[in-house]
Amino acid sequence: DGGITQSPKYLFRKEGQNVTLSCEQNLNHDAMYWYRQDPGQGLRLIYYSQIVNDFQKGDIAEGYSVSREKKESFPLTVTSAQKNPTAFYLCASRRVGNSNQPQHFGDGTRLSIL
Amino acid sequence: SQQGEEDPQALSIQEGENATMNCSYKTSINNLQWYRQNSGRGLVHLILIRSNEREKHSGRLRVTLDTSKKSSSLLITASRAADTASYFCATDADETSGSRLTFGEGTQLTVNP
Numbered sequence: 001d002g003g004i005t006q007s008p009k010y011l012f013r014k015e016g017q018n019v020t021l022s023c024e025q026n027l028n029h030d031a032m033y034w035y036r037q038d039p040g041q042g043l044r045l046i047y048y049s050q051i052v053n054d055f056q057k058g059d060i061a062e063g064y065s066v067s068r069e070k071k072e073s074f075p076l077t078v079t080s081a082q083k084n085p086t087a088f089y090l091c092a093s094r095r096v097g098n099s100n101q102p103q104h105f106g107d108g109t110r111l112s113i114l
Numbered sequence: 115s116q117q118g119e120e121d122p123q124a125l126s127i128q129e130g131e132n133a134t135m136n137c138s139y140k141t142s143i144n145n146l147q148w149y150r151q152n153s154g155r156g157l158v159h160l161i162l163i164r165s166n167e168r169e170k171h172s173g174r175l176r177v178t179l180d181t182s183k184k185s186s187s188l189l190i191t192a193s194r195a196a197d198t199a200s201y202f203c204a205t206d207a208d209e210t211s212g213s214r215l216t217f218g219e220g221t222q223l224t225v226n227p
Binding site: 004006031033035040041042044045048050058088090092094096100102103104105106108110 | 144154155216217218220
């Protein structure tokens with residue numbers, strides 16, 4: 001089945017540690033996105049990428065980093081500089097070329113601090 | 115920053131009733147989209163309405179768009195307990211913003227059996 005796979009489902013971070021969240025898609029979509037969702041709130045854009053080897057900062061990029069070496073993969077690293085990383089992280093992808101396209105989401109990774 | 119704002123923040127109704135959620139936005143748009151999120155899961159796309167459309171239907175869903183008021187509404191008719199979820203609107207702005215969406219804060223819908 002085509003879709004987006006995020007792993008792990010739950011992740012725990014120790015103070016001073018960097019952690020990497022995985023996002024893989026087999027939809028052949030060019031654009032991929034990372035969002036952060038805090039309890040009872042909407043989605044805030046961290047980073048997005050419209051093409052391999054290129055990405056742009058979203059609204060809350062500080063303390064995060066990404067790479068886009070392959071079309072299928074868009075990993076997110078939560079660095080030790082992110083002082084409040086506890087949140088639900090969602091990855092999405094979208095076909096580009098036609099702006100009237102929805103985004104497709106994975107099932108998220110819940111990150112907590114130990 | 116979030117430009118979509120949903121109203122109400124929370125809505126509780128009985129099974130069989132209709133549920134109406136509203137969304138307001140601030141800038142010009144190419145389209146507006148509605149998504150659903152079950153607790154602890156990712157978002158699922160429900161319906162997309164283009165800026166030149168005024169109304170769109172999909173099953174029990176009806177979406178309206180008023181670009182002069184910069185607002186949209188989502189109506190779910192004959193609601194079911196399984197419709198319990200959070201609903202988000204998202205705006206796709208004009209081409210200068212690339213292909214990113216801007217999400218609102220969501221409406222938490224509870225349908226009581």
